[in-house]
Amino acid sequence: MFFSVALSVLLAAVASAQSTTLQLQSIEAQFAAAGLVGNNDLLASFNPSAVLDANFGSGSITPGSPQSVAGVANAPALTLTPANSSVTFSGQYTVAMVDADIVGTNEATTNQTRHWLVNGVSTSGNTVNALAGTNITAYGGPLPAAGSGPHRYVILVYTQPSTFTAPADLPANSPISAFNFANYVQSSGLGSLVAATYFTVEQGTASMSIPATTAVQTNTLPAAQTTGGAASGHPSGTASGSGPKPTQSNGSFIGKSVSWGLAGVALLFATL
Numbered sequence: 210m211f212f213s214v215a216l217s218v219l220l221a222a223v224a225s226a227q228s229t230t231l232q233l234q235s236i237e238a239q240f241a242a243a244g245l246v247g248n249n250d251l252l253a254s255f256n257p258s259a260v261l262d263a264n265f266g267s268g269s270i271t272p273g274s275p276q277s278v279a280g281v282a283n284a285p286a287l288t289l290t291p292a293n294s295s296v297t298f299s300g301q302y303t304v305a306m307v308d309a310d311i312v313g314t315n316e317a318t319t320n321q322t323r324h325w326l327v328n329g330v331s332t333s334g335n336t337v338n339a340l341a342g343t344n345i346t347a348y349g350g351p352l353p354a355a356g357s358g359p360h361r362y363v364i365l366v367y368t369q370p371s372t373f374t375a376p377a378d379l380p381a382n383s384p385i386s387a388f389n390f391a392n393y394v395q396s397s398g399l400g401s402l403v404a405a406t407y408f409t410v411e412q413g414t415a416s417m418s419i420p421a422t423t424a425v426q427t428n429t430l431p432a433a434q435t436t437g438g439a440a441s442g443h444p445s446g447t448a449s450g451s452g453p454k455p456t457q458s459n460g461s462f463i464g465k466s467v468s469w470g471l472a473g474v475a476l477l478f479a480t481l
């Protein structure tokens with residue numbers, strides 16, 4: 210009995226670390242698949258050290274999922290889950306939400322609409338106190354033009370070192386407007402990108418064709434392979450086969466695949 214409980218606790222710890230690793234690999238793969246990382250994309254590279262959870266009041270959003278204008282009208286609560294125990298949160302952060310427009314947008318030659326930009330943000334444990342920082346632009350929810358396709362709204366948390374200098378041309382309480390996000394990050398001296406997530410909002414029917422993207426198969430990620438091994442007695446519990454089949458690669462299925470993987474881990478525990 211004790212052994213069984215101890216084993217469960219051990220496995221739970223492994224599964225928790227595993228699922229954070231899997232979530233990090235998922236979000237990295239999803240950002241890449243959504244055209245958010247690379248030359249001329251919003252981010253040159255993306256190696257987060259934490260998972261960013263955004264909750265607009267009705268639960269955590271699934272990364273990459275479509276949201277309604279009403280659903281994301283108010284600022285979300287943000288929570289970080291560190292990659293491992295050596296990642297801790299202290300000091301100041303900058304939180305941003307920008308509209309990276311539709312997949313295929315050249316972010317180097319176009320500017321991004323700034324929906325939220327807060328400097329001097331503190332953390333309390335894993336909670337990001339984004340409402341208590343210096344509002345450069347207070348949160349203003351997405352309102353994409355009808356027919357302009359599914360816009361990608363990206364929420365990002367950067368470390369803000371003491372050498373950070375807020376650009377003079379963007380004072381506190383600036384309204385929502387377009388700016389070049391990569392230039393802002395570089396010219397202000399922000400530090401590393403700790404964590405990020407995104408969702409989409411679309412109004413009406415797209416009047417242009419949206420470039421196809423490649424599906425992220427959660428079960429092919431390295432961490433999922435390891436989880437699959439641990440749950441090998443329960444093939445139905447692995448992320449492969451049992452989850453919904455992605456027919457279109459907008460990434461919204463990825464959270465389901467992750468939860469199917471977690472369901473498999475739960476199933477494993479139930480049988481121990």
Ligand SMILES: *[C@@H]1O[C@H](CO)[C@@H](O)[C@H](O)[C@H]1NC(C)=O
Nearest residue numbers: 257258259292293294295296
């Ligand atoms: C912890 O996570 C960070 C960020 O992903 C990584 O750089 C570091 O190597 C990890 N440390 C360990 C001990 O796994």
Ligand SMILES: *[C@@H]1O[C@H](CO)[C@@H](O)[C@H](O)[C@H]1NC(C)=O
Nearest residue numbers: 274275359409456457459461
């Ligand atoms: C993503 O794909 C699903 C399933 O094909 C679809 O229901 C959803 O509307 C799509 N979302 C976006 C943002 O394209």
Ligand SMILES: *[C@@H]1O[C@H](CO)[C@@H](O)[C@H](O)[C@H]1NC(C)=O
Nearest residue numbers: 284340341344346347348349
């Ligand atoms: C900053 O903006 C948030 C909304 O994003 C708001 O809740 C908060 O009260 C604002 N802070 C100040 C000092 O105005």
Ligand SMILES: *[C@@H]1O[C@H](CO)[C@@H](O)[C@H](O)[C@H]1NC(C)=O
Nearest residue numbers: 318319320387388389390392
């Ligand atoms: C992009 O925004 C910057 C300010 O961040 C401005 O100087 C520049 O003219 C804008 N470029 C375009 C193409 O609108």
